[in-house]
Each structure stands twice: as C-alpha cells, then as structure tokens.
Amino acid sequence: MEVIGIKLQKAVLIMMSIVSMSGMSSCEDRLDSPYPSTGGGKTVEVSLSVGIADEDDAARLTGNPVSSKVSGMASGFGFNVSLGSTEITKAISVEFAKPDKLYGLQIVQYKFGSYDTAPIGKIDLSSSDLEIGSSFTGELSDNDGDYCQLLVVARGKNTVGTFTVGSLMGKKLSDIQKDTASVSMIEAITPEAYAANSNVINAMPYVLHLPKVRLVNDGGTYKIQSPDGEDVRILLRRLAVRLTLSWKNKYVSKGYKMNQILLKSIPSVYKIIPTPNENDGYPSLMDQYRTIMLPESAVKDEGSYSCWVPAVVRGKSAKATSDYYRTKENAPKGSAYATFVTQDTSDGKKKLNYRVYLGGPSSHDFDLYDNTNYIYNVMMSHTSLPVDDRRVTIIDPIPASENNGNFVPTSNCFMVAPGGAFCFNPYTYYVNGSSVPNETLQDWCGVSGETLTKPIKSVKVLWQTLEDGDLGDPVLGAVNTYAPLTPDDDHTNIVDLKRGESLADARIYCRVTPNTSGGNGVIAGYSGENGTGDILWSWHVWVTDYAPSSIGSETVLEENRRKLVYKQGSNTRLPMMDRNLGAVAGYDTVPNKELERSKANGLMYQWGRKDPYRSSYTNSVIPDIPVSETIESPMDGLLSCYRGDGITFAMISFDYSTRVSYQTAYQKPEVMYKPGKPDLWSSNRDSTYIYSWGMGGDKGAHDPCPSGWRVCAKEDFYPLYSAWGSGSLNLVGDKNGVNAGGYLISYDDTNRSRGSYYRLPGYWMGNSFGQIGQFGYYWTRDIKGTDLDGHGGYPLRLKSNKTAWEMTVGGYEKEALLIRCIQERAN
Known part of the structure; x- marks a missing residue:
C-alpha cells in the first residue's frame, strides 16, 4: 500500500491511502439508508473504507522553503526554545489514543468547487458505530463522471451518547464551514479522564475533506479515485491540536519567580473545516479568540502543561531567520503564542515577559496543524537581564505621572499615539480653545468655592480593546496588578491621580503602552480610594497615530x-x-x-x-x-473589550426598563439604558439634555x-x-x-x-x-x-x-x- 499526501487550499493537510479495491465488494456490508441524488448524475453504489491517520509529530514535520537563509539562534541570550519529539511518550499519552470505532460517521458529497450549493449525495451512518478500517458500500452520485468533493466526518460521541459535532446532512459546504464542535466535550478528554475511562477519546471528532475526486465504475460498484487515477481509502484526521509546554526558569536564582503563564491567540471554537483567507491561513483574523491562563497550581518555576487547541495556520515568515527573530514584529498576524511572566520577588512591579511563538520545527513556521502533537521545551537560563533578546520584555514600570508634563485640554475623549503620555485637569473642559468649568462634574463633587467635598480620589482603567478584535496586545497596556476592590489593585503605570482634591491643580495622568496598532479604552475617576465608591466621570482614550x-x-x-x-x-x-x-x-x-x-x-x-x-x-x-x-x-x-489586565472580559449591561439622570448614567458608563416608549434613556428631557x-x-x-x-x-x-x-x-x-x-x-x-x-x-x-x-x-x-x-x-x-x-x-x-x-x- 502506498500513502500519498495532498493539501486542501495549500494549508489544510490531509492524507489519502492508495489501495487496491479489487475483491472487496463480496465482503462489504451496506450500512446506510439510501439518499436520492439531488444534483447531476445518477445514484450509484460506492465501495468505501474509512480509517484514522496516525498523529503527526511536529518535530518531524518539514516546512516549505522560504527565500531567506535560516541561521542558528544566536548564543548567549539564555532563553532557549526547542520543539521536542513526541515519540518517547507514544505508549502512554492521551495524544496518541484513538477511538475504538467511528462514531457518528457522515459523508456529504458536493460538486467540485462548489461551496454554496446543496449536496448532491450523502451517506449517514450515525446510527451505526462503524469499525475503523472496515469496508462498506453506500450510495452517492456519479456526478456524470465529473470531479466532486467529499466531506467525511466521524462526529465523535461522549460516554453519555452525545455527538460532539451536530449533523451535517443536507447542509451546504459554506454552512458547514460555520459549524463547530463542542469545545467542552473535546477539552474533557484529559489524561486523568482517559486513565479512568479510555472511552473518553471516543468524543474526539475526525475529519477529512477531499476537494477533488471522482467516482469511477469498477465492475458495477463505484470507487473513489484521486485526480491521478489512484484508488482512495480515507484516513480521517483528528480535529484538535495537542499542545504541550515544558519549561524551566533557572533565573529564579536571581529572584525572578514564575508568576503567570498564558496561551494567547487561541481560537475559541473548533471549526469542522476551515475557511482559508487570501493567504491560505485560518481561522479568520476576525473570528473569536481566547487566552488560556494556566491554573495557579501549574505555574511553577519548572513544570509542564498539556491541552487541546484548534488548528491555527498563519504560514511562513521570511523575516524569522532564527528563533531569536520569532518576535511580534516578524510573526504573521494572528499567530498563536505562549507568554511566561516572571516577577521580581522583592519588587512585584518588575517582571520579565518571555514570548514564545508556536509553530513547526523551522524558525519560519507559525502553523499549528490538526492531528499534530507539539511539545515545546522552554529554558530561561540567563544569568543577567536579557536586555538584547527581543523576545523578552523587561517590565520596570514607572508611574504615569512620572516624567509626564504633557498637559492637554480636557475633553471627554483624548487622542494619544501608542507609547504617548498626557495629563489633564478633570474638573474642566475646553470650548473653542478655552478652558471652562465642568459645572456638572463640579456639582457632583460638591464644589464650594475652591473646596470639593466629594473629590475624585482614585482613577482606574475601566476597559480597553486589543489591537484586532481578540488578537494583539491591550492598547492601553497591562496594569501593574489587576485585583479589583483589593489593596493590591494597581493601575498607576497607566493612570495616576495627583491633587484630586484641588479644583485648579488636580491632574489625571495617563501613559499608554508602545508598539500597538491602536484602539480604544476608558479610564474612570472614583469617589473612593483605589477604585471604590462611585464613578464620578470617565474619559475615552483613543489610541491612534491619527x-x-x-x-x-x-x-x-x-x-x-x-x-x-x-x-x-x-x-x-x-x-x-x-x-x-x-x-x-x-x-x-x-x-x-x-x-x-x-x-x-x-x-x-x-x-x-x-x-x-x-x-x-x-x-x-x-x-x-x-x-x-x-x-x-x-x-x-461583537467587538470584545477587556479590563486593565488585557485578559479579563469587560462586561456590558442593558437596562430595558429604567430612565435615569445624567449622574446615574455616568456612574455606570458600561450600562446602556434602553427602556420602551418614550424611546430615550434620560429621565429628564430638559434643556440640559436637548443641548447636551x-x-x-x-x-x-x-x-x-x-x-x-x-x-x-x-x-x-x-x-x-x-x-x-x-x-x-x-x-x-x-x-x-x-x-x-x-x-x-x-x-x-x-x-x-x-x-x-x-x-x-x-x-x-x-x-x-x-x-x-x-x-x-x-x-x-x-x-x-x-x-x-x-x-x-x-x-x-x-x-x-x-x-x-x-x-x-x-x-x-x-x-x-x-x-x-x-x-x-x-x-
């Protein structure tokens, strides 16, 4: 038997085994209920055999060549990342487990090149748990001898009989591209669960899309042939990527202890088949992504962590000529990565952020493929601060008020370039170039002459966006410590308040992080210390080069x-x-x-x-x-917004029954008041509102x-x-x-x-x-x-x-x- 490999739209690796089909029809079972052909051609009986491909070892993958010469990683930096082989764990690890049968098997046939038309044939074996590799026959369309597409999916079934993927029958291929597998069912397949009950792996979906094949008559029974005329036996690929991180922080000897480990730019869902973009990458950069924060129990100076993640294919970067150059600037947009954050035990504001872009064995490769196991070995062995390694960010923040004399006119929105800083008096605003009192805010602060009975006592980051939806870095930056309503909550590296009790000399200072493409955030002034009490006013920070x-x-x-x-x-x-x-x-x-x-x-x-x-x-x-x-x-x-840490989702609320005053509305800037008739949010449609x-x-x-x-x-x-x-x-x-x-x-x-x-x-x-x-x-x-x-x-x-x-x-x-x-x- 000869095995060949083909690609779906250049990026989706699939595999077909070429076998001789002669002599098989006499021992094949017919398991499906016939479906009439809905397209061109006639309904014919097809001989099929469906197996499961072995998992790929990322360390053994060969990447496509790129134009730039690859050089070895520069020595002496003391931050080393290597892709290890999974061969040594093959006998005992869940990433090599396979289901005992094909659960929920469905085959859908489409005209060649068509994504928005109905299927021309289908076989549904959901009611039969098919033996892996067994032969059977079913009915599809001969499509008048023309090329067609086949989508074959073993949908997976958990221990209580629930399919991981919904039925595909009757759906257009474009609709299936929007379908997803159950995240919770896949991620419930843990080593612990597998050790207790090996049947948990049966919930894993296995998929193969054959974009160009034809059905050929072979003595009355039809078989599937590739464009090269070879007979095809189908080998399904595991939908999920298996990712393992193994790390050791030797720099703990210098007082930097592991504080946080994150997996970033991870797709939120497992799509059944991808929708490649113009660069053949997937998922779409406009899909939803998440951050996986390793549990506190796993965050140690030496350890490992494994999980399932969806495929992320971003292609090659010619600029990443060695591991040292696998940086944000050189990585394709949307590439998945891990961050390891260590913290100075004597000064918690000082940190080191190590970024590890994930991908194949070549430094150019930023792809995580389905049916593939990846093991990353990460070593922090430097003996001094890695000032010359662009993969490592040295975080030694200063307060936003320090070295910040950029006083600007007050408005409800501030435009600031990435890395920029400014300060303003919160109790005023500007009209036609002149400062005037914000009488509304001053009234809420209990102004009497030059005295404020309820001044702004603290200021915090309320929310912010990332650079591209759920991708990229937070555009205001990550606060020193995000611990809301606790004494440890510290946003002073981004927003700081001085002399808040002074009507004339109060200053709110803001400094945003550099090296982002821009976005938005909101900062809020509170009546209490450290973000407690009421929000008195809030300001939009528009991070932009415009x-x-x-x-x-x-x-x-x-x-x-x-x-x-x-x-x-x-x-x-x-x-x-x-x-x-x-x-x-x-x-x-x-x-x-x-x-x-x-x-x-x-x-x-x-x-x-x-x-x-x-x-x-x-x-x-x-x-x-x-x-x-x-x-x-x-x-x-919808666009996602995040809190001061750039990780925690910022909730938005809706009140569909209440009209409120300006003061109440501004105390809750994340609440949209939308009652029924009359269709306005304000409880008082007076001149203040009309001329607001x-x-x-x-x-x-x-x-x-x-x-x-x-x-x-x-x-x-x-x-x-x-x-x-x-x-x-x-x-x-x-x-x-x-x-x-x-x-x-x-x-x-x-x-x-x-x-x-x-x-x-x-x-x-x-x-x-x-x-x-x-x-x-x-x-x-x-x-x-x-x-x-x-x-x-x-x-x-x-x-x-x-x-x-x-x-x-x-x-x-x-x-x-x-x-x-x-x-x-x-x-």
Missing part, C-alpha cells in the same frame, strides 16, 4: 492627518475627520480586506451621552444579534469628541447627497454596500473622484445589535426638542442597497449609533 489639526479651513490629504472639507455649491463646511470616532483607520478608498474595513467601525453612542460602547466585529452580514441584560463573555459578531451636544451653539459638556472637535450637525452631511440633504448618495464608483462593507461617498462637488469611506457596521437597536453589514447610522448633534416620544434625533442613515433616507427627524434617542467629528472652529 493626528489631524483642529484648526484650519482646508482639506488635508496626508494619511494620518487627513481631514475633509465637505462642499456643495456655495455651501462649505468646516473640516471633518476622515473616520468615525474611535476608529482605528479612515480610508479614501474602499479597503480590499475585511480586517482593514473593520478598522473603520469606530464606537457607538447613545444620543446626548459621552460614553462609548463597543461596535460590531465580524466579516459576516448579521441581521440581528439578540442580547439579554448582560454580555459576560465574548459574543460572536451643543445644538445651535457651542460644544456641550457631554460631547464625546476630542478637544477642538465636536459632533457634526445634520447640515454637515448634506453634501453627501445629490441634492442639499436629500436625493441619492454621491457614490465614487458603483460599489455594492454589502460586498464593500460600506460606501465610498463623494464629499466635494468640485472633485467627485475624492471620497470618504463610510462603514455599515449596524447599530444597537432595542434589545439587540442588528443590521451588521446592512446599515450605518450616524448621530448628529441636532434633535427635535418637542418630540416627547424620544424620536427626535436626526441621524445620517446609510443602507446597503445604496438608498439613503433624507436627514429627517425620527432617530430613536436611546439607540447607540456612530459619530463623526467636525472642527469646532477654523482658527
């Missing part, structure tokens, strides 16, 4: 300073930002990649509030995501835009229409809104080739997040004050079918929509 000037009256096209003057006829507006508030990027073309498009989303805001809320984050069109009263863990389709964003006058105290900028008026968007504020959109090109994720809209009637990209990320509507990829709603600062039903907003409404509603009243004020900011003044 730095447009807030003065001037001309269009600027330089990428990171781009601002646009909207013109139509004699009507010319002040310059507007080229992106949504909180967006990581703005574009003057339609981005080709969905990940790049997602960077244009920005954050969402209820009308009249300063507090930002998360937006969508997905490459799918999703009409509706129902939400209950809390979101306590990552939810498919400065309608008809100067910028308001509740305006969420950065200093020098403010929420657009409805007239600022009128040049986007063929008529002044009505008619069709002035599109640049005829892009489909769904396919492009938004529109490139012309803003200047003197040059219709120029456009600004407007995203369609959906919005918070009622008790759901809906219309993702179909609608983009943008608040303006205008409101109809006499509309007591809460329908007084004037939003810019964009729809994916290229129609745009005129900018008329009707926006429900409780809903959270996008915002664009425009300059307050020209000079």
Whole structure:
C-alpha cells in the first residue's frame, strides 16, 4: 500500500491511502439508508473504507522553503526554545489514543468547487458505530463522471451518547464551514479522564475533506479515485491540536519567580473545516479568540502543561531567520503564542515577559496543524537581564505621572499615539480653545468655592480593546496588578491621580503602552480610594497615530492627518475627520480586506451621552444579534473589550426598563439604558439634555469628541447627497454596500473622484445589535426638542442597497449609533 499526501487550499493537510479495491465488494456490508441524488448524475453504489491517520509529530514535520537563509539562534541570550519529539511518550499519552470505532460517521458529497450549493449525495451512518478500517458500500452520485468533493466526518460521541459535532446532512459546504464542535466535550478528554475511562477519546471528532475526486465504475460498484487515477481509502484526521509546554526558569536564582503563564491567540471554537483567507491561513483574523491562563497550581518555576487547541495556520515568515527573530514584529498576524511572566520577588512591579511563538520545527513556521502533537521545551537560563533578546520584555514600570508634563485640554475623549503620555485637569473642559468649568462634574463633587467635598480620589482603567478584535496586545497596556476592590489593585503605570482634591491643580495622568496598532479604552475617576465608591466621570482614550489639526479651513490629504472639507455649491463646511470616532483607520478608498474595513467601525453612542460602547466585529452580514441584560463573555459578531489586565472580559449591561439622570448614567458608563416608549434613556428631557451636544451653539459638556472637535450637525452631511440633504448618495464608483462593507461617498462637488469611506457596521437597536453589514447610522448633534416620544434625533442613515433616507427627524434617542467629528472652529 502506498500513502500519498495532498493539501486542501495549500494549508489544510490531509492524507489519502492508495489501495487496491479489487475483491472487496463480496465482503462489504451496506450500512446506510439510501439518499436520492439531488444534483447531476445518477445514484450509484460506492465501495468505501474509512480509517484514522496516525498523529503527526511536529518535530518531524518539514516546512516549505522560504527565500531567506535560516541561521542558528544566536548564543548567549539564555532563553532557549526547542520543539521536542513526541515519540518517547507514544505508549502512554492521551495524544496518541484513538477511538475504538467511528462514531457518528457522515459523508456529504458536493460538486467540485462548489461551496454554496446543496449536496448532491450523502451517506449517514450515525446510527451505526462503524469499525475503523472496515469496508462498506453506500450510495452517492456519479456526478456524470465529473470531479466532486467529499466531506467525511466521524462526529465523535461522549460516554453519555452525545455527538460532539451536530449533523451535517443536507447542509451546504459554506454552512458547514460555520459549524463547530463542542469545545467542552473535546477539552474533557484529559489524561486523568482517559486513565479512568479510555472511552473518553471516543468524543474526539475526525475529519477529512477531499476537494477533488471522482467516482469511477469498477465492475458495477463505484470507487473513489484521486485526480491521478489512484484508488482512495480515507484516513480521517483528528480535529484538535495537542499542545504541550515544558519549561524551566533557572533565573529564579536571581529572584525572578514564575508568576503567570498564558496561551494567547487561541481560537475559541473548533471549526469542522476551515475557511482559508487570501493567504491560505485560518481561522479568520476576525473570528473569536481566547487566552488560556494556566491554573495557579501549574505555574511553577519548572513544570509542564498539556491541552487541546484548534488548528491555527498563519504560514511562513521570511523575516524569522532564527528563533531569536520569532518576535511580534516578524510573526504573521494572528499567530498563536505562549507568554511566561516572571516577577521580581522583592519588587512585584518588575517582571520579565518571555514570548514564545508556536509553530513547526523551522524558525519560519507559525502553523499549528490538526492531528499534530507539539511539545515545546522552554529554558530561561540567563544569568543577567536579557536586555538584547527581543523576545523578552523587561517590565520596570514607572508611574504615569512620572516624567509626564504633557498637559492637554480636557475633553471627554483624548487622542494619544501608542507609547504617548498626557495629563489633564478633570474638573474642566475646553470650548473653542478655552478652558471652562465642568459645572456638572463640579456639582457632583460638591464644589464650594475652591473646596470639593466629594473629590475624585482614585482613577482606574475601566476597559480597553486589543489591537484586532481578540488578537494583539491591550492598547492601553497591562496594569501593574489587576485585583479589583483589593489593596493590591494597581493601575498607576497607566493612570495616576495627583491633587484630586484641588479644583485648579488636580491632574489625571495617563501613559499608554508602545508598539500597538491602536484602539480604544476608558479610564474612570472614583469617589473612593483605589477604585471604590462611585464613578464620578470617565474619559475615552483613543489610541491612534491619527493626528489631524483642529484648526484650519482646508482639506488635508496626508494619511494620518487627513481631514475633509465637505462642499456643495456655495455651501462649505468646516473640516471633518476622515473616520468615525474611535476608529482605528479612515480610508479614501474602499479597503480590499475585511480586517482593514473593520478598522473603520469606530464606537457607538447613545444620543446626548459621552460614553462609548463597543461596535460590531465580524466579516459576516448579521441581521440581528439578540442580547439579554448582560454580555459576560465574548459574543460572536461583537467587538470584545477587556479590563486593565488585557485578559479579563469587560462586561456590558442593558437596562430595558429604567430612565435615569445624567449622574446615574455616568456612574455606570458600561450600562446602556434602553427602556420602551418614550424611546430615550434620560429621565429628564430638559434643556440640559436637548443641548447636551451643543445644538445651535457651542460644544456641550457631554460631547464625546476630542478637544477642538465636536459632533457634526445634520447640515454637515448634506453634501453627501445629490441634492442639499436629500436625493441619492454621491457614490465614487458603483460599489455594492454589502460586498464593500460600506460606501465610498463623494464629499466635494468640485472633485467627485475624492471620497470618504463610510462603514455599515449596524447599530444597537432595542434589545439587540442588528443590521451588521446592512446599515450605518450616524448621530448628529441636532434633535427635535418637542418630540416627547424620544424620536427626535436626526441621524445620517446609510443602507446597503445604496438608498439613503433624507436627514429627517425620527432617530430613536436611546439607540447607540456612530459619530463623526467636525472642527469646532477654523482658527
């Protein structure tokens, strides 16, 4: 018997065994119930044999060659990582166990190259537990002799009879690409559980996708042949990767003790078959990912840890010419890695962070394949601080207040570049370049003359994003110690407060981590020490390289300073930002990649509030995501936010019955108040509320835009229409809104080739997040004050079918929509 290997879309390794099928039909059993063919061709009887492939040993894999020369790791750094062979553990380890039968076996047949059509054939053996390697016959379509695809899945079954993977019968291949296996059932297959009952391995799914085969008549019974004309016996591959970390921290002798071990950028689900991206990598960078934190009992200076994880295929990096160069800068985006954090026993703020990118035996390889066992041996043997090893970060933080004299105008949003620092007086805000008292906050703080009876006594990181959804580093940074409501909770490396009791001299200091691509966070001032008491006010920190000037009256096209003057006829507006508030990027073309498009989303805001809320984050069109009263863990389709440690998920809550005052709302900036009619969150629709964003006058105290900028008026968007504020959109090109994720809209009637990209990320509507990829709603600062039903907003409404509603009243004020900011003044 000859064994050959083929690839699915260059990345998904699968295996077929070539055997002689002659003489088999006389002893084969027919186990399935026939299904009629639903495609071209006739239904025929097919001879099949399904086995299970042996697991691959990562240390023995051979990587594809790359253009750069591979050199050995530089000596002398004392941080060594090697990929060990699993051969020595083969007789005793769960990673080499196999099920005793094929449980829940299903075979689905599709036309060659088709992902969005119904199956043309199927065999369901779910009711029969098939012996591994046995021969049987079933009915499929001959597809008129043309090539077809076969998906073969042993779905796995646990000890109580539950299948790990749902039924695949009747589904399109594109739908199966969205299907997942039960994470809890796979991860319940532990060495301890296997030692107690070897049948637990039966829950593991085994999968093979044959993208190009044909059914060939062999004496009346059909058999499967490869494109080379070889007969095929199917060898299924284990869905999960087996990952083992083994480490030894010799630097403990210098006082640095192992404190934390994490596995990062791990997919949250096990997809049955991958959906490769344009680089043949998978899963999608816009899927959900998680951090696996090793339990405290496993965090020792010498130890090991094993677990199942989904496959992560990111390809090769020519820049990673040795292990020393397996760094964030050189790793493909989304690569999985482990971090080992050691802590100085005499000064807990001092730490060493060792990053180990996972992958194959070549330094270029950043892939974790299914059906493969990986063992990483990690040794910290340096005798002094590894100052020259870029895989190791030396953490010796200083307070955010130290060496930070960058005093900036106060606003509800601060724009800061990665690695930047600033400070501000929390009791003021700026209007038209001048400082004015924040009378609302001062009133809540009990100001009397220059005295505050309830001052801000502490400041903390409330939440922050990672760089790309669930991937990348926290954009504000990891706080010294995340231990909420305990004396050990220490955020002073990112946010610090000095003289909080002084109305004139109070300062909040902020310093964000360097080397990120940007994102968002919120810091909050508390009435009590160390994050206790009420939140008195909170501020949005927009981490971005974008730095447009807030003065001037001309269009600027330089990428990171781009601002646009909207013109139509004699009507010319002040310059507007080229992106949504909180967006990581703005574009003057339609981005080709969905990940790049997602960077244009920005954050969402209820009308009249300063507090930002998360937006969508997905490459799918999703009409509706129902939400209950809390979101306590990552939810498919929505952007995830994290606490000060960059690991703990930041919960968001919804109150569907209560209207509240500004003070109550601002005490709970992570709560969205969304009662029924009247459809507004505020309990008092008075002048403070109506003019909160400065309608008809100067910028308001509740305006969420950065200093020098403010929420657009409805007239600022009128040049986007063929008529002044009505008619069709002035599109640049005829892009489909769904396919492009938004529109490139012309803003200047003197040059219709120029456009600004407007995203369609959906919005918070009622008790759901809906219309993702179909609608983009943008608040303006205008409101109809006499509309007591809460329908007084004037939003810019964009729809994916290229129609745009005129900018008329009707926006429900409780809903959270996008915002664009425009300059307050020209000079």
